[in-house]
Amino acid sequence: MTDSWFEETLYANFQLRLRINNVLHHQKTDYQDLIVFENGQFGRVLALDGAIQTTEADEFFYHEMLAHPPIFAHGDVKRVLIVGGGDGGALEEVLKHPVEKAVMVEIDPTVIKLSKKYLPAISAGAFEDPRTEIVIQDGTKFVSETKERFDVIVIDSTDPIGPATALFQKTFYENCKRCLTEKGILITQSGVPFLQADEARDVHRHLRTLFPDHGFYTVPVPTYSGGFMVLGWASRSDQNRAVSRDRLERRYTASGIATRYYNPDIHLAAFALPNYIRELMG
Amino acid sequence: MTDSWFEETLYANFQLRLRINNVLHHQKTDYQDLIVFENGQFGRVLALDGAIQTTEADEFFYHEMLAHPPIFAHGDVKRVLIVGGGDGGALEEVLKHPVEKAVMVEIDPTVIKLSKKYLPAISAGAFEDPRTEIVIQDGTKFVSETKERFDVIVIDSTDPIGPATALFQKTFYENCKRCLTEKGILITQSGVPFLQADEARDVHRHLRTLFPDHGFYTVPVPTYSGGFMVLGWASRSDQNRAVSRDRLERRYTASGIATRYYNPDIHLAAFALPNYIRELMG
Incomplete structure (x- = not known):
């Protein structure tokens, strides 16, 4: 610097x-x-x-696409787990839905403390929502021990350097699977494949091994250089992915949620992958 | 620097x-x-x-998406005009199709000369293709004078600073329309709306005034910072846009063209626009 x-x-x-x-x-x-x-x-x-x-300016791309595709696709999400995401942006988007509970497991309390202080526009009160439960813990430990089950798990991690490395290991995904309800969906930050092909390849290899329905969807976040970022999508059920445009449109309209990136057309379009991403999925 | x-x-x-x-x-x-x-x-x-x-590493995102969507959508493109594009990358993609003629009008001969010398991998012999005609001229003058008609016109310009400013004026688009065949498609580089909202807004205002079918489609080019770049799409005919996935798939497969970004799913998905882009289109 x-x-x-x-x-x-x-x-x-x-x-x-x-x-x-x-x-x-x-x-x-x-x-x-x-x-x-x-x-x-x-x-x-x-x-x-x-x-x-x-x-503040571009968080909506990423946080909307972490939260809304799985929740609108599922249609009846009650309990959400966010691993990481200490800035509160994913939490805020999740809580725009009528979920019963959102648990955030963040390893670094300082990220939450300083995000609340300096980035209040990003969480917009989500930390104070009565449905929010904050757990300061290593996410890998939480998912290996918890008895709770979640309809959606969002892994909002940094890249696999520093404390997030364990969030890219197979054991962690196995434990996430254990914590998912039968129709539940796991979403995971998987890097920018044009520049971080290994990261996306590794995530995909794990998801493919563990989940019948697995893949990526895309979002081009301005401050994550390199074109599309991919988000991993994994579920035991292929019903969520197969949701129709009409149903998404009805759910989106009924929700009254104002979005700046997401809409039902973008939801479906995000699953179309360019050839260079398809190729690294083998 | x-x-x-x-x-x-x-x-x-x-x-x-x-x-x-x-x-x-x-x-x-x-x-x-x-x-x-x-x-x-x-x-x-x-x-x-x-x-x-x-x-060299990321030109395929942009050049494939300038050339293949209009040509595969149209289905019978014989003559293509490229305005700008002196690096030869769009020309190369166009010539992968069985077109009869591709005219490139570039104002700056030095861009062509140095691209041939230092970036031969980008044009890959396209300048030497017998179907290529290079015209060193101001593109606005060319389209105001030519008697030729084109099935696809690709405006592969820099942003509206420097010599490209005139390529963002209504008069230029009017003349492009005059040079388009009845079912012809105009494609135009329209900037990165998250950072260059005025550029996209201005292009869209002109296209909307002049063409019954007008809109944007997207491509996230790694070295064009800011998320999606948009490409303007304009035609007198809405048949091109309405092409079915099956037909695109057949045309793409039959072409034998190897792409690294483009495929029929991406073609259709690229027309889904996030809300922040829809909003600037008014």
């Missing part, structure tokens, strides 16, 4: 570089290097270990 | 920054500042006036 620019350190040969108008907070937490700063294009920005996690 | 990094100057508060392993060429042409350099992630890179135009 220079005096006035934040430079992503994910890749050796190129960087996304955001001007720092103002550093709001910078510290080493117990788990990672965390910075929150203001940028003239993206508003407030949260980065962990040199990688941008979320920004 | 520092000694070792190319920094895009499109936006004040953020930059895509590519390490320069080796500058192959750098000059002021009669029209623009042109640089070709080598980068460890993207291969050879062409930038004009501080904006990345194309790279």
